[in-house]
Amino acid sequence: MNYLGIDIGGTNVAYGIVNSNNEIVYSNSFKTSEFPNAKTCSKAIFDDLNENASQLKIQAIGIGAPSVNFFSQSIENAPNLDWEDDIIPLKDIFEEQFEISTKIINDANAAAIGEHIYGGAKDLETFAMVTLGTGVGIGLVINGEVYHGANGTGGEFGHICIDRVNGRECGCGNYGCLETYIGRDGILKTARQKIEFGGVTQLNKIIPSELSAKDIFKFARKEDPVAVDIVAQITKDLGYAISIITNSLDINNIFLFGGIAKEGNFIKKRTLKDLKPYLTAALRDNINLQISELINENPAILGAAYMVKI
């Protein structure tokens, strides 16, 4: 039996057919910006699978997406998704296209399920999965269960305010949201500010429109002072934000996933150093910050597929 797992992100829509041995037997992806809405996205995936994987019969579809309301099975007011509608009944749209039972879940929760079943959180009952991409999210597993929140949104970690005084304006309409600092665009904004005022830097060689977080980390590893400074700002904000979750929820196992988490130990060590001063004494000796064990796979695809398998 096969299951289709889909990970809809602000930048890419990635999907894979997962067989009963939990192996991805077919996968593909599109740029999210190729689609004006969810309907054209579902049609493109349908057509691709029809053309290239029609021999793989799909039993059910699981989708991880940003700003999902698990209770209504819709995407609601997603600041990081440039699709036409504010309320997107994603389950209905995919079921209409595929005529296959579909379930949607917050992308960070899908990733948390993936880590719990296949990754580093196999033996953990309670942990947090922090997803670092276009947006910033958190998937919480509490006593073995994914946490969906009181109203089905599971929380918007990217929209806690981390700067009350000079907060950056966020796509959500508020100021100082975590995401405006360590989401994809937030990092690039920090970079541009620091490059402008930072003196000599290798980053100047890159056309601003082509600058990526990957470039910044590449030059930080080479000790370019401005790049080092940008990374220091990222890990300071990330460490601080993580401390809010660890301290208020007594959670000591934290996984990092997504673009900048691919920097591995380089980002982990710095984040841990910046996190520690904020931790309660009980957590300081007990904290376990890890890079997702599925960092080079896609835990959200695996997690979303697993969700509909059980």
Added chain:
Amino acid sequence: MNYLGIDIGGTNVAYGIVNSNNEIVYSNSFKTSEFPNAKTCSKAIFDDLNENASQLKIQAIGIGAPSVNFFSQSIENAPNLDWEDDIIPLKDIFEEQFEISTKIINDANAAAIGEHIYGGAKDLETFAMVTLGTGVGIGLVINGEVYHGANGTGGEFGHICIDRVNGRECGCGNYGCLETYIGRDGILKTARQKIEFGGVTQLNKIIPSELSAKDIFKFARKEDPVAVDIVAQITKDLGYAISIITNSLDINNIFLFGGIAKEGNFIKKRTLKDLKPYLTAALRDNINLQISELINENPAILGAAYMVKI
């Protein structure tokens, strides 16, 4: 059948015998500072009950206390409790004294149970109880169950950092903890700073050592400008801290309990106004900030007694 519920706080130790109709049939309290340690505290309660309520046979004892580790049934490194030992095996101490089965729980969690069973949270599956006293705590009920945290401490809401730049030094050793601003001593510190630099104020008539949060609110209601300013600072910090929980956990039902929550609508309206700008759009129209319905009773006594009743 009767149950003894005890609420150990940084300022008072209050307790009551709760009968099977959930009525408090005997109650008393001591100043926490009367006791050098938990043993003398348990002895004093034991002696009082022996002398004044010996006809009420107690089936079990439930205790709410600060910095409890639910898993170890001990108080661990409580910054707000001036008792001799860092690790206090509270369950064992009371069981030895009373020879009655005893269970201990975080004070904010005891209050949350009280609100869930007897108060305004009767119909809620997921909510937060914010306790405002010597310290600041949070009790979370998630899907009908009290949340104990990954390591049994249930989280230390009072020790999330809310000022990374000029954070006040906290009893826990960190800087900028929420509690250093809106815990009892934190409020008085703010008051003294503002009185010193604030020009004409009625608060000057009170001897600094006798100044209390109650005085500050009393004069704020009379529109004393410095008192108004102090209250504004409290509700700004409280509103902001609550937004971190609501946004990251998708929780829209929040109860306030403890000393300054007794100010009722006066503090509720101001906190709500200061909270709203930080809320996600989904929560802004959906937030339900309430004063505990048990504000004049003691939900922690009722909750702790209920915990051992079931």
